[in-house]
Amino acid sequence: MNIFAPCVVELTWTLSDTTGQELDVLDEPVEFLVGGHDLLHKIEHALMGHEAGSTLDLHLEPEEAFGDYDENKVFLEARSSFPKEIEEGMTLEGTALPGHLSADAPKDLFYTITEIYPEHVVLDGNHPLAGIALRLHLKVNSVRAATPEEIEKGTLGVGFFTPLGMQDEELEDDEDLDSSQEDGSSTPKLLH
Numbered sequence: 001m002n003i004f005a006p007c008v009v010e011l012t013w014t015l016s017d018t019t020g021q022e023l024d025v026l027d028e029p030v031e032f033l034v035g036g037h038d039l040l041h042k043i044e045h046a047l048m049g050h051e052a053g054s055t056l057d058l059h060l061e062p063e064e065a066f067g068d069y070d071e072n073k074v075f076l077e078a079r080s081s082f083p084k085e086i087e088e089g090m091t092l093e094g095t096a097l098p099g100h101l102s103a104d105a106p107k108d109l110f111y112t113i114t115e116i117y118p119e120h121v122v123l124d125g126n127h128p129l130a131g132i133a134l135r136l137h138l139k140v141n142s143v144r145a146a147t148p149e150e151i152e153k154g155t156l157g158v159g160f161f162t163p164l165g166m167q168d169e170e171l172e173d174d175e176d177l178d179s180s181q182e183d184g185s186s187t188p189k190l191l192h
Contacts, residue, residue: 001143003047005035006151010142018059018133029141036146036154040065043136052142060134069131073109075102075123082121088113092123 003009010029016022032038034047042064046056062068081098094107105111109125116122150156 001051001145003034003050003140003143005044005048006146007034008032008144008146008150008156009034009047009140012139012141014137016135016137018135020135023129023132023134030158031156032158033146033150033154033156036151036156038155038158043138047138047140050140052140054140056136056138056140058136058138060136062131062133065134066127066129066132069126072104073106073125074114075105075111075125076120077101077123079117079119079121082113086113086116086121088116094125 001007008031010031011026012029013024013026014022015024034044039047040060042060043058046058050056081101090113092111092113094105094109094111097105097107097111105123106125111123111125112128114122114124
């Protein structure tokens, strides 16, 4: 079966930057909806007409992938606004940020904690791969017709190759990282 929209493709890949440094290797196949919201436009376009067993090598400029790095999406916030358990590299959902944090911080982003200081936390709303030209070696493991339910939903829930990236992450269930502290102050929920 050739790839067309809408259909479901099962992919494996090696993702690297333009110097050849591997950024991600997916050995176990993952399904994506072609013609939905799971894949970047350039990836979908390149897959069209291919079939199971095909391999593709793509070069993605930042504007074709996760955008240019935007310094206006970086915010310095008070350390006291966050749970003690936070660590660099954790991700926060923008809608869970306390209202007293920077009013300029868009709520529709996911923020990575990039640095923690005694008095401040640095939140970065850029996608982790923003500003990076990428090389992607893809293998199509299988192709199947999409179900009506998958087409209606527009996604299989895999957001790796979408500009917003992690939009389908779920909030962590750890009670220690809940949205309220014993003193009643509001703190953001952390994502896994």
